[in-house]
Amino acid sequence: MLRFYKTLDGQMLQIPEEQSGCWIRVLAPSVQETEYLIHDLGLDPSFVTSSLDEEETSRIEQEGDQTFVVIDFPYRSVDEEGTV
Numbered sequence: 001m002l003r004f005y006k007t008l009d010g011q012m013l014q015i016p017e018e019q020s021g022c023w024i025r026v027l028a029p030s031v032q033e034t035e036y037l038i039h040d041l042g043l044d045p046s047f048v049t050s051s052l053d054e055e056e057t058s059r060i061e062q063e064g065d066q067t068f069v070v071i072d073f074p075y076r077s078v079d080e081e082g083t084v
Contacts, residue, residue: 002029002037004024005022005024005025018041024037029052044063057070058070
């Protein structure tokens with residue numbers, strides 16, 4: 001899933017499509033979305049593929065005019081036995 005955000009008037013707002021300088025939230029992208037990010041938007045392929053790695057650690061990296069931000073945060077899950 002892809003969502004686009006832009007800071008407008010000091011607030012981070014969701015926008016309907018990409019714009020110059022926007023943030024792109026990528027969550028479990030489909031093959032078509034991955035191709036869109038690389039081929040249509042011209043994102044660095046290593047940024048896209050490393051973002052798909054579940055074990056990727058939080059970091060910020062720059063390559064040319066692109067900034068790659070990985071945010072790793074905990075979430076609560078419960079298994080079949082009720083263990084959190």
